[in-house]
Amino acid sequence: xxxxxxxxxxxxxxxxxxxxxxxxxxxxxxxxxxxxxxxxxxxxxxxxxxxxxxxxxxxxxxxxxxxxxxxxxxxxxxxxxxxxxxxxxxxxxxxxxxxxxxxxxxxxxxxxxxxxxxxxxxxxxxxxxxxxxxxxxxxxxxxxxxxxxxxxxxxxxxxxxxxxxxxxxxxxxxxxxxxxxxxxxxxxxxxxxxxxxxxxxxxxxxxxxxxxxxxxxxxxxxxxxxxxxxxxxxxxxxxxxxxxxxxxxxxxxxxxxxxxxxxxxxxxxxxxxxxxxxxxxxxxxxxxxxxxxxxxxxxxxxxxxxxxxxxxxxxxxxxxxxxxxxxxxxxxxxxxxxxxxxxxxxxx
Numbered sequence: 001x002x003x004x005x006x007x008x009x010x011x012x013x014x015x016x017x018x019x020x021x022x023x024x025x026x027x028x029x030x031x032x033x034x035x036x037x038x039x040x041x042x043x044x045x046x047x048x049x050x051x052x053x054x055x056x057x058x059x060x061x062x063x064x065x066x067x068x069x070x071x072x073x074x075x076x077x078x079x080x081x082x083x084x085x086x087x088x089x090x091x092x093x094x095x096x097x098x099x100x101x102x103x104x105x106x107x108x109x110x111x112x113x114x115x116x117x118x119x120x121x122x123x124x125x126x127x128x129x130x131x132x133x134x135x136x137x138x139x140x141x142x143x144x145x146x147x148x149x150x151x152x153x154x155x156x157x158x159x160x161x162x163x164x165x166x167x168x169x170x171x172x173x174x175x176x177x178x179x180x181x182x183x184x185x186x187x188x189x190x191x192x193x194x195x196x197x198x199x200x201x202x203x204x205x206x207x208x209x210x211x212x213x214x215x216x217x218x219x220x221x222x223x224x225x226x227x228x229x230x231x232x233x234x235x236x237x238x239x240x241x242x243x244x245x246x247x248x249x250x251x252x253x254x255x256x257x258x259x260x261x262x263x264x265x266x267x268x269x270x271x272x273x274x275x276x277x278x279x280x281x282x283x284x285x286x287x288x289x290x291x292x293x294x295x296x297x298x299x300x301x302x303x304x305x306x307x308x309x310x311x312x313x314x315x316x317x318x319x320x321x322x323x324x325x326x327x328x329x330x331x332x333x334x335x336x337x338x339x340x341x342x343x344x345x346x347x348x
Contacts, residue, residue: 009040017075018047019274020284027286027337034341047077070265076274098260105246122165123239158196165233176209180234257292268296285324312343
């Protein structure tokens with residue numbers, strides 16, 4: 001990925017984002033500084049802040065920065081409703097070919113509805129129904145009488161994400177990959193995904209088990225018995241839905257990090273929204289972005305720092321019982337970060 005500066009820090013783009021984004025970004029950067037400042041940041045704007053500064057939610061200077069560093073950490077970005085702007089996240093995936101979305105769901109705070117959840121959703125990120133080949137057919141004076149959308153899955157795209165998921169499982173000591181589809185109804189659009197899985201999976205025999213599930217059955221089983229799953233790989237729309245379902249098993253999007261990975265670039269993010277209703281109050285939970293930065297550290301080969309961060313977070317949550325309001329505590333954003341920093345430094 002990106003190069004290194006004279007102190008050995010890895011060059012990366014930092015996009016604080018909108019709403020609570022700047023607050024949680026400050027907290028995350030402070031924790032990373034306590035870990036020895038592994039990243040040299042080029043701070044750029046996106047979302048509403050990008051429109052304010054450059055007239056575009058995804059300004060050219062931000063894109064240029066990511067092209068140079070090939071590595072980014074971003075807070076939540078808001079795409080304005082109306083105004084002709086496409087989703088910032090979709091544009092980023094398309095621009096940098098970020099074909100793999102990785103969403104771990106791991107229990108951080110015990111005592112919820114589910115205990116000991118530890119699974120990963122791998123979502124194909126650039127194909128499927130989200131290519132948005134859409135149009136309307138007018139009838140009897142109604143310009144929107146019929147809406148039509150076409151999805152696109154390719155053999156090459158299916159193979160790429162399936163190989164990514166099986167490689168991820170093998171590399172991380174995971175036991176099984178579940179391929180999720182709707183090939184019983186969408187026989188072409190998701191049938192090609194299942195067909196390709198049957199070609200890819202045998203290459204991992206003896207390393208990683210595999211099975212398949214129809215998406216509606218998978219959703220039910222995730223609620224009834226989530227422990228049966230390890231790594232789930234699926235198409236774009238199904239992955240979007242199931243990854244949020246999995247986040248619900250561990251307490252919500254406030255604890256859910258995300259990674260968007262391509263052949264030549266990677267962007268890590270807090271997957272929750274910008275929460276403008278609590279922006280500026282210093283109460284937002286920085287945990288999702290913290291965990292996203294841990295994924296980023298692993299991606300650049302600094303897994304030991306990611307392990308230190310996660311250990312510090314676990315002690316803060318479960319030994320100190322320091323938690324933000326959404327997790328039942330009273331800590332502010334920076335109080336939580338400062339507690340994590342104390343543990344990081346004590347483990348140095």
